[in-house]
Amino acid sequence: MHQQQAPSALLREYLNELTLACHQSGADRLPVLDLACGFGRNGLYLVSQDLPVLFADLNTYALAQIEQQAAALNAQGLASYWHQDFELPGSTPLKGKVFSAVLVFRYLHRPLMAAIKQAVKPGGVIIYETFTRAQAEFGRPKNPDFLLEPGELAACFSHWHMRHHFEGIVESNGVKQAIARIVAVKPDE
Template sequence: MALPLANWLSQDKWQSLALEPVLDIRSADDFAAAHLPNSANIPWARLPLRLHELPPAGTPLILIGVAPVLNEAIPWLQCRGWPIKGAWSVNPEPIPDWWSHGPPTRRLWAPTPFLSEHIDGIERSLGGPGRALDLGAGTGRESLYLAQRGWQVMAVEQRPELLERMQVSAKDWQVTIDGMAMDLRQASAEAFDTPFHLIIQCRFLLRSLWAYLDAWTVRGAYYLLETFTAEAAKFGKPKNPAFLLAPEEPMNVLPNWVVVIDQQRTLADGRPLRGVLLKRAPTL
């Protein structure tokens, strides 16, 4: 049951909650008119297509909205794995003057840390954002992140339903992502008309694509690959060696590329992820 927001929430009280995952499910117009500082906005009508923008299932959420919608949203989210820490309805009373106004700026999702930790250095090296290609983009968190930073993004994904969800997010965040439905197993050197400054491939391994990196990029471009290593098979999926990166890969088949970063991190479930950032030699 949602509690009336204005009945208890002061500015001091809010400051103790502002770092929590706070999701306002009112319409975009109502949110822009007035909202709690540092809250995220995904309108209830859009939430089924934007679930990929929530933090991982199991993360407790605080919901803000109007009572009838909240009473529908709470069990819907709970049965999909998100506990509700609190839910408060916005009363039709005068909005406090300490509330914020305008479109959302907070997101409850994040791209892979390997990208967010190194994108500043990539952009400095390139002189700013350029053209990026996201291979096996899924629902497009990394594509959306790059587009928000000013990159021109081409996102390639085999499943049209995931591209649809990506485009819903892009529209609501007011950015542009060029989506392409393609089975990358059928890719060729001529797959794209314009070369890219950055290619990313996250939790998706298809070795046949390495043969096309030179054709798909400008000189001095970057290739960011993050995927599972062989040790991941001990903890569950993936187990197929075709989807597990060997220690010598991909450097052993990319003579025109040099290693910038090669590092490993471990997920909460114990599976190791290896991130490799390569730069194409500028004179080859």
């Protein structure tokens, strides 16, 4: 079984906003979308906090691991799984879908940005964290297609209610990374 990493500190810090966004959906709570979830460390934390999560990823092995861990948490009713290639040319996988929140960590596919924004319900939350162009100095990824330009993430969500914004260098266990992160609430339309 995959060794699970700790969830992002942003999730603990903004758990109330995520919970509120889920409960505003009424009796049929809209799930949180954990987009390109990998092994689900962030979504599993939310499931453990009684929030519904749709885990979406291309990696079927990772999704199977998440399913096992959700079962161990007795959270099968809160977790659902979506095997999806979000980069398939010509596809629009988020079209018509609505979520109480969307989590995106360490993933960037610019053609998907407008669809991500559309998929968050009014009053819903986006938590997004990924690498900036400066990351190429410290290691992978180095491909500019996967690296944000300075100010790009904040600009993309500039009309939303920004709760948190950071862009810079972080260090963990002696490893430096260049990242941008936001937590924002979609305005009521």
